[in-house]
Amino acid sequence: MKMKDRIGFLVALIIIAGISLSSVFIYFAYTRVISDNSESIAELSATNIYSEINSELTKPIYVSLTMANDSFVKNWLSTEESASSQDIIDYLLGIHDKYDYSSVFLISNNSLDYYRYSGLHKTISPTDEHDVWYYTFINSESSYDLDVDLDEANSTLTIFVNAKIYDDDDNILGVVGVGVEMNYIQEMISSFEINYDLEAFLINPEGLIQSHSNTEYIESRNIFDESMYQAHESEILDSFDSMRITSDHTSSIISRYVDELDWYIVVVKDSNVLLGFFRDYFASSFIALSFVVIIVSSMINKLVESHKKRVYELALTDHLTLLKNRRGFDLEFHHLSENNNSESIVFMADIDNFKAINDQYGHSYGDDILIHISSLIKTNLKNQDVLSRWGGDEFAGIIFGDINSSIATLEAIQKGINETELLKEKGVSISIGFTIYNKGDSIDKVIQKIDKAMYQSKERGGNQISQD
Incomplete structure (x- = not known):
């Protein structure tokens, strides 16, 4: 089995095992709870809302971290003074068009310019209250964080995923990120309320509602002003994992802390729900997750193969001239x-x-x-010929075909260099040594010959072609 197949299989196996173990545990745990009392649906809903929120935030976190590690972004920031701002704007627009996030942005730590996908938004300042988050984040230990705030560009409540961009020396080049509107969470909560016949909302640590299907409650209703919640305030705010509180025989309150938002999910359930609904939901979720496993495994195989190919190419390439390096020449x-x-x-x-x-x-x-010289030499060679940077100012190559024609190619290379004004005015020339390849010659023997011939050209005053 190939390496990429083994990795894909192993990842798929781990995901399936994790899903299966989690599913079995969840199934038996929730089956018992749902059969017993009304608390079960509220707890299930809180868990699912929590999972949905985490799932919705996983992708933008991944996208932000990917952008922060994108070599194009790093190179642009490193050369910002001479780089075109339109290039980074087009890059941000591409991310926006691909993922449809409400906000895609980049802030340079050098110029403090704040770019959005629509253009240069502004230059941030520590005196601007809208920009305080940036300086707080830059001075923190975290490489990324989530921040819930109004989008200054459109005044929409948005979850921002911010990621630091580091250079090779771990210096901060800037911050890049995306924004997800809170409308999605409101719609998701509303769907749970309809499907499970319950009330669900998000509150901050002070009890003020931050997200609710009824928009009139947002930032205006404080649940701790109401007697049912006031009596359980400390228990609700201590629910960093999962908390079940029974208010009476038919009602229950479930609270769960969402670390990424520093908010709490609160679910209130007033009646029992049929066990069959959960079984149907569980089955459909498992089928969907199975498809995800297949897709993820396939993507991993492709990514591993692509990465392997890229690493292989880099290992055989000279980074300056983009020709093959010595290792690449040895392979050829x-x-x-x-x-x-x-x-x-x-x-x-x-x-x-x-x-x-x-x-x-x-x-x-x-x-x-x-x-320039590598380009001139390559121009005179055929597609099947080989050219490499041997090291320093030396190039090694292989020319296929008739010997006289190949020698004429070397002469054309030398002539081209001698007649190039840019090189001519600086007195740049090359000394060439070559040998005719005989079947069975070892690479050490051939290199020794062409090296000797090349030094013969040097001894003759340079700008010569010699054969060994």
């Missing part, structure tokens, strides 16, 4: 020795006096020379 030579029966030559090219160029014009200019 192995293919040559194993599979190729046609004529071919192996060559090595070295930039003449490159150290002097670096010393005179700087390493950045030297890098530009390396990139």
Whole structure:
């Protein structure tokens, strides 16, 4: 079994085992409770509302953390002064269009510019009360947090998922995040009220309702002003896991703390619900979760395969010129020795006096020379030919085909470099050494030959082509 298949199978097995164990426990626990009294439905509803809220927040948390680790975002912030603001706006717009969040934003810790998917929103300031959250979050130990506040752009109560962006030295580059409108939670609570014939709402630690199917209660009704809840205030606020309080023979109150929001779910149930409803709901949920397992396993397989391929490519690539590196050349030579029966030559090219160029014009200019020369060489090669950066200012390659034609290619490369004004005015040239590949030659033997030939070109004054 392939690695990606084993990982996918293992993840699927863990998810299925977790779901099965949880489902069995929930089924027997809730079957007994539902059969006994009306408290069961309220407790089930509180659990499901809690799960729904967590589920709804899991995705934006994942999206925010993914954005915070996106190399494009980090690179843009690192070069913000010269980068185009439209690029980051387009990026945020893309996230908005993909996930349909009410808010997608980025704040630069350098410029303090606050970008939304619709454009530059403003420059934040520690004196602006709407921006206090940013400085509090930046100075906290958390890499991400959730904040419930009015969206300044549209005055809508929104759950914001904020994530810090770090550079390679763990310095904070900024904050990125998304916002989910509270309307979704209100609609979800309303659906539970209709389906289970109960009342459900969210309160803050002071007892003020923050979300309710009746919008008139939001920010205006305090349940601790009402006698039924006032008597159980301490018990409701101590319910960090799950709390069941029976008010009388037919009513019950269930409270559960939502850590991400610093709010409490309160569910009030006044009558019993048929056990069959839970069984139907349980079965449909299990089927849905089974589909999720299949989809997640498939996605993991694809991600593992894609990541494996990308890592493999990076391991064989020179990061400056994007040519194959020495390891990549070794692999291509192995293919040559194993599979190729046609004529071919192996060559090595070295930039003449490159150290002097670096010393005179700087390493950045030297890098530009390396990139430019690698591009010129590659332009003269065929698709099936091989070019790699051997190391420093040296390039190694393989040219397939007629020997005379291959030598002519090397001459064309040298001529192209000699006639390029940018290189010519700086006195840039290359020395080339090559050898004709013979079936069975080891890579060490071939490298020794082309290295020797290349140094012969150097000894002849450079800007020469020599054969060993």
